[in-house]
Amino acid sequence: MSHISEILxxxxxxxxxxxxxxxxxxxxxxxxxxxxxxxxFVHDMLAHFDAEESLLFPAFESATGMSGGPTQIMRMEHGQMRELLVQLESALRAKDEETFAGVAETLLIMMQQHNMKEENILYPMCDQALGAQVERLAGELNTRLEQA
Amino acid sequence: MHPNLSFEQAPPISVPYRFFLTAPWFGVTAGLLLAWLGPDALESRWSPGALALSHLLTVGFMLQVMCGALLQFIPVATGGNVWRPRWVASLVHPIVAIAALCLAFGFALSQPLLIQIAVPLFAAGLGGFIAVVSFSLLRTPAHGMTIHVLRLALFGLAVTLILGIALASALGWQADGQASWSLVLISNVHAAWGLGAWALMLVIGVSYLVVPMFQLTPSYPAWLTRTVPFGILVAIGLWSLQLGVDGELVQSWLSVVALGGMLLAGLYAGTTLWLQALRRRRLTDITFVFWRGAMLALLGFVASWIALEVFPVLGEHPRAAIWLGMLALPGVFVSVISGMLYKIVPFLNWLHLQRLGGLKVLPPNIKQMLAEKPMRRQMRLHFASLVLLLGAVLWPPLTSLAGLSFAVSFLWLEWNLVGAVRRYIDFRSRALSDQVIDQTHADASSRVS
Incomplete structure (x- = not known):
């Protein structure tokens, strides 16, 4: 495993x-x-966001000079999902099945359309733009996610 | 790199919604027309009623939703920039809607003038839409089979449009209005491109993303994602050669080519059902049941087509094509589209509301935007209507009841969608007025201090 588009x-x-x-x-x-x-689930999601925001996105931004484009939108969507994760945990504490189901459904679509954009567009762009750094960065991401 | 890739060109919510909220009215019209015309409408696919009904569903209901959905889907799923989506929508939406009505009522009332009006409207409205969408699909930097399949589908739509314009021009400007033999051939090829190379192709391309996405199923096998769409396109292309080449050898190959295309469609439907059976998400939601119903209808279509080929006595019956049409249009496409609308509309509501910024109250979640119970009930009525429609093909006295039931089902779909949009509007205006009050309050406080 040596590419962003395999690890993530x-x-x-x-x-x-x-x-x-x-x-x-x-x-x-x-x-x-x-x-x-x-x-x-919440723990691993947060670890995923953190790994992308602290390792992958900065590397992509410095390699391409694109700081206001794709990564900005991905960060914004991470924020939206973090908010939904908070709502999910609060429904869990209240044992409110209906709210849990509604928030889960919202989160699922949000997650999936976000993943689709990353997998189809951003990760291949990262692999292309990062050149020689890809392997090292993919390794770091892998380690970070495994240790989380 | 790709300077145009901004990743976030989701159009204003009014762009898709105008299409989504118009579409079910074509279904209501189709159902009422069928109820009014009664059994005569289903006598043969060439009856004025049958031509009107099939076009109310295809260029009316299906095309409206598909145009709206593509304008939403392409930027979000493929990163492609659609040129001025608001402009495109405000031109394409009314033009294609009026064109569809003119065409359908031109058929129903045998009025060539209405068909003459529909021809330039379709050429301009749909032609323009194809040009704009194809341009963005060709420029997208995204990867994946979905993009290729969407390109094929747009090509299929273009061919369908050209053949449709040729047919409608012949009907609209031909003095006696009688379909000649060559028009029958062109109609068959037009229908194959429209249903196979455009509508089914679009469903296939979208399904590669949404089937795994909503139910957490495994992905479609890579070989299948290539073989099925390209195979279907090649089969339809070869089958279209009948327009230019004559002779017995060609005729004997036509059935083989058509069988190949049908088997690929069946393979796709079977695979989708199999993937759904392997889903990691055990929750059974409305969209999932609509998809499953659609895929079973597609298998039913393929099995029926084979049976009609094997038993020519059945195949030559004028109602045979109507049976296939019922399985394809209400069975496959109306089902898939209804399921998708129920998934897309609540999510778009939520997405646009929570981006308003500075909200004090959280926007309702997806299930609060559109409750499960009315969707489930409408879905039951839709499938009951499908059974009635198929029943009416076999036993004509059922026709009017089937038509009414179909109309009510579409009316209910519209009601459910309008309810969701009303919830969006209510929340939005409440949230915006809160912000205004906050702002006024802040201004007043700063003046006092």
């Missing part, structure tokens, strides 16, 4: 798995399991 999409899938497990637990009213799964 795999982590998206990993977060999807955690999301599906948390949502399923909430739907069956198992709030203990939902708490565990949601905890892992």
């Amino acid at each position: 999409p795999a982590h998206h899938k990993h977060c999807d798995e955690l999301f599906a497990a948390a949502e399923e637990a909430a739907q069956s009213g198992d709030w203990v399991a939902c708490g565990e799964q949601s905890g892992r």
